[in-house]
Amino acid sequence: MANTMVYAEEWAIKAQERLAENNKWKEICKVEYTNTRVLHNPYITDPTVQTLTRDTAYTHQAVVLTDDSVTINTGKILAQQIDRADLAQQTFVKQMELASNQAVLLNEAIETAMLAEHAQWTNFDNASIGGAAGNITVSESNIDDIIRGIKREIREANGEALMDRNGVFIVWRPADFEKLEAYAQAQGFSTADGALKDGTSQGFKYMGVEHYSSNKIAAGHLFGGVKKVFHLGIVKSTYGQVVVDSEPATADGALSAIAVIMRVDFKFEAWVKTTPVLFDILVA
Numbered sequence: 001m002a003n004t005m006v007y008a009e010e011w012a013i014k015a016q017e018r019l020a021e022n023n024k025w026k027e028i029c030k031v032e033y034t035n036t037r038v039l040h041n042p043y044i045t046d047p048t049v050q051t052l053t054r055d056t057a058y059t060h061q062a063v064v065l066t067d068d069s070v071t072i073n074t075g076k077i078l079a080q081q082i083d084r085a086d087l088a089q090q091t092f093v094k095q096m097e098l099a100s101n102q103a104v105l106l107n108e109a110i111e112t113a114m115l116a117e118h119a120q121w122t123n124f125d126n127a128s129i130g131g132a133a134g135n136i137t138v139s140e141s142n143i144d145d146i147i148r149g150i151k152r153e154i155r156e157a158n159g160e161a162l163m164d165r166n167g168v169f170i171v172w173r174p175a176d177f178e179k180l181e182a183y184a185q186a187q188g189f190s191t192a193d194g195a196l197k198d199g200t201s202q203g204f205k206y207m208g209v210e211h212y213s214s215n216k217i218a219a220g221h222l223f224g225g226v227k228k229v230f231h232l233g234i235v236k237s238t239y240g241q242v243v244v245d246s247e248p249a250t251a252d253g254a255l256s257a258i259a260v261i262m263r264v265d266f267k268f269e270a271w272v273k274t275t276p277v278l279f280d281i282l283v284a
Helices: 006-018 024-027 084-088 090-114 143-156 159-167 174-187 190-198
Strands: 030-034 037-039 067-069 074-085 122-124 168-172 203-206 209-215 221-226 231-235 242-246 255-268 278-282
Touching: 006 242, 006 255, 024 090, 024 168, 024 209, 030 084, 067 090, 067 255, 074 090, 084 255, 090 221, 090 255, 122 143, 122 255, 143 159, 143 168, 143 174, 143 209, 143 221, 143 278, 159 221, 168 174, 174 203
Parallel strands: 030 231, 122 278, 168 209
Antiparallel strands: 037 067, 074 255, 168 221, 203 209, 221 278, 231 255, 242 255
């Protein structure tokens, strides 16, 4: 394609189409598209409720406001170059497939990054479901214990209202998800039957929890908790932006090629008030 500007516009349109599709991190996280570098989530420390005694003075408590903040300073970039002759010999459809693939890879990179943030979450291990301390060996015999345990710990963290409003999720490994499907199918639930029959692009709901499968989970760590409380800040001006560099430079000089660069700048943050309802499910 001779016109580099047109090429960039067409590439960006195709990439944006794919970036706009639904995916796990969009369903799970509270996503904020912004050009602000530092995000703020100030919160007030809960005061102590005092016992009132008639004709006895009570104590005024100062309002303590804490600024919970995070800086968007991480990101992913995908840069490819193609020789001008190779580009000319590609059909328009094939060129748009390249654009689509770049967008898919960036979205997958965000999912991988989300699932690597387990240090920010509250530990949930075998002791959380009544066993000995240690990692959980997921099986059809304890998968319902895990689901119930997550909901119980959310309630114990005073997150029941948030749970009722936003819903609950768990991201499983593919092998765990298969056990869940088998268990749900054995119980005869119509919701599970529909999901198993029709297939699920993102997940299915069982026992009041939205279940997802991912092969990008960090080894030994599943992710669960209340939906839409794990914060994801994305720089909106760079997400899906396509930069085309004609004749990209190298150490040996310019190349007779087209370089196409896409990037996303983002940061995940579990705010202080929401950490107790996000769980690092430790598994064997």
